[in-house]
Amino acid sequence: MEKHKNLYHPVTIGSIKIDGNLFLAPLAGFTDPAFRFLCVQEGANLTFSEMVSAEGLARKSKKTSEFLVRADNEKRFAVQLFMKDAETAMRGLPALIDNSPDLIDINCGCPVQKVIKTGAGSALLKSPETIYQIVHALRGGTDIPITVKIRSGWDSSSINFLETADAACQGGAAMITIHARTREQGYSGTANLEHIKTLKHFSSVPVFGSGDLFSPSAALQMITETGVDGVMFARGAIGNPFIFSETRYLLETGEMPPETSQKVRAEAFISHLGQCINMKGEKAACREMRKHAGSYIKGFPGASEMRKEIVQASTRKDYEQVLSAWMDLFMDSN
Numbered sequence: 001m002e003k004h005k006n007l008y009h010p011v012t013i014g015s016i017k018i019d020g021n022l023f024l025a026p027l028a029g030f031t032d033p034a035f036r037f038l039c040v041q042e043g044a045n046l047t048f049s050e051m052v053s054a055e056g057l058a059r060k061s062k063k064t065s066e067f068l069v070r071a072d073n074e075k076r077f078a079v080q081l082f083m084k085d086a087e088t089a090m091r092g093l094p095a096l097i098d099n100s101p102d103l104i105d106i107n108c109g110c111p112v113q114k115v116i117k118t119g120a121g122s123a124l125l126k127s128p129e130t131i132y133q134i135v136h137a138l139r140g141g142t143d144i145p146i147t148v149k150i151r152s153g154w155d156s157s158s159i160n161f162l163e164t165a166d167a168a169c170q171g172g173a174a175m176i177t178i179h180a181r182t183r184e185q186g187y188s189g190t191a192n193l194e195h196i197k198t199l200k201h202f203s204s205v206p207v208f209g210s211g212d213l214f215s216p217s218a219a220l221q222m223i224t225e226t227g228v229d230g231v232m233f234a235r236g237a238i239g240n241p242f243i244f245s246e247t248r249y250l251l252e253t254g255e256m257p258p259e260t261s262q263k264v265r266a267e268a269f270i271s272h273l274g275q276c277i278n279m280k281g282e283k284a285a286c287r288e289m290r291k292h293a294g295s296y297i298k299g300f301p302g303a304s305e306m307r308k309e310i311v312q313a314s315t316r317k318d319y320e321q322v323l324s325a326w327m328d329l330f331m332d333s334n
């Protein structure tokens with residue numbers, strides 16, 4: 001029988017060595033320190049902040065600078081910035097340097113109209129020259145490696161990932177992540193593995209793939225079919241930080257990982273709630289956790305009843321009661 005090749009490995013991005021090749025993507029509204037803590041605990045090797053406005057940092061907005069806080073267990077942490085041009089990026093840089101992230105990532109993929117109309121996010125895909133200028137300017141202002149996250153292109157008639165990645169690398173980018181969808185696709189349709197493969201083939205810096213990573217086998221498939229250096233989990237990690245440990249197992253052994261039990265998932269949810277309370281206080285955390293709850297309990301017996309109860313939960317005790325009632329009812333059947 002052919003020996004399995006270990007596909008889990010360290011990655012060097014500029015001057016930074018990262019223990020493994022399983023990253024947590026930036027996810028606006030989700031990847032706060034509480035969620036990232038859980039993902040790191042389960043083996044995420046590098047985590048990204050939500051996208052942070054360079055303009056907000058320049059204006060010293062308190063709310064914006066809250067995005068720069070590292071979780072206690074985060075050995076490697078990247079801050080993702082969005083901006084329309086190099087000048088704005090540079091004005092935001094001092095506040096960023098004060099917080100010393102390991103990497104600074106540039107958002108060239110956000111499809112949201114509010115962001116695009118300012119010239120930021122995926123609007124940058126239309127101007128590789130601006131991408132070059134942003135990366136080049138930041139490289140001149142800091143030793144922190146600069147990375148760039150792009151999409152395949154603006155729409156199906158303007159697929160230009162090689163051009164935008166090249167502009168980023170000419171500017172000095174140390175890694176490219178490609179979300180292999182167009183801006184036009186948003187988050188629907190399928191990610192195009194051929195784009196990832198082509199980019200990896202031509203790139204002189206590490207390439208990470210993003211898109212449709214909802215299971216360890218999807219990650220394995222992306223790595224084997226495209227040759228990318230690693231993967232960046234996004235929606236697949238919401239309510240499922242175990243995707244990191246499970247994928248590591250699969251990449252290392254070539255065998256499907258043992259299934260994570262529903263009891264362990266329920267406990268992770270409560271632990272996530274605890275982290276969130278430490279960060280935001282009980283009231284805000286309990287509200288916030290409603291958006292994660294559905295994903296944690298997906299597939300649980302009685303999930304729809306539980307969801308109804310969770311919408312009412314406003315204290316840690318409420319959540320614990322819902323979960324423990326569920327365990328009493330269903331644990332034997334799991």
Ligand SMILES: Cc1cc2nc3c(=O)[nH]c(=O)nc-3n(C[C@H](O)[C@H](O)[C@H](O)COP(=O)(O)O)c2cc1C
Nearest residue numbers: 025026027028050051149179210211212213234235
């Ligand atoms: C709710 C949500 C928020 C996101 N926020 C960001 C962001 O702040 N920065 C970014 O580069 N990508 C963002 N993305 C894109 C993801 O990082 C990822 O590239 C995309 O979801 C594709 O991966 P998936 O199909 O495995 O979810 C976001 C996606 C979602 C669904």
